[in-house]
């Protein structure tokens with residue numbers, strides 16, 4: 001699903017950026033160009049980034065506790 005129409009950025013692109021270390025909307029803007037056009041995608045992209053970071057943190061915590 002497209003999150004940023006101006007730059008053709010999908011939800012998968014944002015999840016991948018988070019997996020590669022993006023931590024803020026500024027990181028998404030710098031790495032992908034999210035929000036650098038009309039700016040309407042910024043809130044949605046920020047929410048998806050936060051959800052992904054939380055999911056990655058849970059997966060890491062589960063892996064640590066299982067080892």
Ligand code: FES
Nearest residue numbers: 004006037038041
């Ligand atoms: S939809 Fe992302 S900058 Fe316009």
